[in-house]
Amino acid sequence: MPPSPTPRPPALCPPVRVLLGPGPSEIHPRVQKAMSAGTVGHLDPYFLEVMNGLRAMLKQVFMTDNEMTFAVSGTGSAGMEAAVVNLIEPNDKMLICVNGVFGGRMADVAGRCGAEVKVIEQPWGEVFSPEQIEKAIRDFSPKVVGVVMAETSTGASQPIEAISEVVHKAGGLLLVDAVTSLGGMPVRVDEWKIDAVYSGSQKCLSCPPGLAPVSFSPTALEVIKSRKTKVQSWYLDVSMLANYWGSERVYHHTAPINMTWGLYEALQVVLEEGLDNVFARHKLNSQALKAGLNSIGISYAAAEGYQLPMLNAVKIPDGVDDAAVRSSLLNEFGIEIGGGLGAFKGKAWRIGLMGHGARRNNVLLFLSALEQLLATQGYEFGRGDSVAAANAVYEGQSSG
Numbered sequence: 001m002p003p004s005p006t007p008r009p010p011a012l013c014p015p016v017r018v019l020l021g022p023g024p025s026e027i028h029p030r031v032q033k034a035m036s037a038g039t040v041g042h043l044d045p046y047f048l049e050v051m052n053g054l055r056a057m058l059k060q061v062f063m064t065d066n067e068m069t070f071a072v073s074g075t076g077s078a079g080m081e082a083a084v085v086n087l088i089e090p091n092d093k094m095l096i097c098v099n100g101v102f103g104g105r106m107a108d109v110a111g112r113c114g115a116e117v118k119v120i121e122q123p124w125g126e127v128f129s130p131e132q133i134e135k136a137i138r139d140f141s142p143k144v145v146g147v148v149m150a151e152t153s154t155g156a157s158q159p160i161e162a163i164s165e166v167v168h169k170a171g172g173l174l175l176v177d178a179v180t181s182l183g184g185m186p187v188r189v190d191e192w193k194i195d196a197v198y199s200g201s202q203k204c205l206s207c208p209p210g211l212a213p214v215s216f217s218p219t220a221l222e223v224i225k226s227r228k229t230k231v232q233s234w235y236l237d238v239s240m241l242a243n244y245w246g247s248e249r250v251y252h253h254t255a256p257i258n259m260t261w262g263l264y265e266a267l268q269v270v271l272e273e274g275l276d277n278v279f280a281r282h283k284l285n286s287q288a289l290k291a292g293l294n295s296i297g298i299s300y301a302a303a304e305g306y307q308l309p310m311l312n313a314v315k316i317p318d319g320v321d322d323a324a325v326r327s328s329l330l331n332e333f334g335i336e337i338g339g340g341l342g343a344f345k346g347k348a349w350r351i352g353l354m355g356h357g358a359r360r361n362n363v364l365l366f367l368s369a370l371e372q373l374l375a376t377q378g379y380e381f382g383r384g385d386s387v388a389a390a391n392a393v394y395e396g397q398s399s400g
């Protein structure tokens, strides 16, 4: 019997959203346009030129001269796997700093690669001190130390430079998760002596999910070259990928051509604005949002002095219904924000101001929508205060 015919699903018609969550973030219109350009072959001379340009721009954004800087096919987690699977051989020791979801994920990935994993933990919303890491290194002598720079689950900003010093003093390699930080705050790969770093296209780079920028230092490449065992992942083997991204142009897997157009244009947009201006814009919008939220009694979940500009994790006021507010934001205002994960489930909202999304109109729209919904929840505050407080921050800036 042939299968009974099923009705065809409805035509595709995605709703228009304002993406102010933990990612994906708003796509820059130029990126959208670039991605709709025609597809060419993955060995087409034009595509090879674009790959070279992409690498050059990634080096600028990562602030590195690392030759081995390119984009892995896949999302940020593919970047994470690529970094770990290439550096780790079975039974190698890896120390991982866990203060949120993504450090935990890195530990899972490392375990699957056969690493002997040691985890040190900090409460959610807090960061690690160099002394803490130094002590763990002394006890464990890891080959690789993994740390998340911008913990998207908590909104905490981990300083990297001082950690790098203790890792290198002990002869280890430093692996940094820059998925949420890249394009929103400085990630100084060379100055901070990061050995391996990965990011994602859909956070502060204003691009859809699908590519993971990565960079490996010459030291990391030496370690990879002197491996005794093959990299467990064929797809993510950096030595093989190097033969495609490098001058040999040996076919490995088909590059996601249109995603590459998108990331290329996204990097153009970032560099055209200028890195310093991009970072300042993220900071300003976050300060305005914070002033607005504080003015109506909403405080931040991450420790003072260590709060990320692009991911604002705030405590949900007592008595306010988390799910009701978030679903009304989405259904009545078209605004997506993130709920809490893990230890922050039901306790925090995560408001992303990432890349193209980090704009005054988004901050003011979000605050006014939130005020309306909080009022229906019986939460007491001064109506209009948050928008005024945010505006005061913007007005305090010299225009230009």
Ligand SMILES: *Cc1c(COP(=O)(O)O)cnc(C)c1O
Binding pocket: 023, 075, 076, 077, 078, 080, 102, 148, 150, 151, 152, 177, 178, 179, 180, 200, 209
């Ligand atoms: C989003 C994110 C990831 C995972 O990236 P995907 O694109 O979801 O695979 C990893 N680390 C951090 C810090 C992130 O914010």
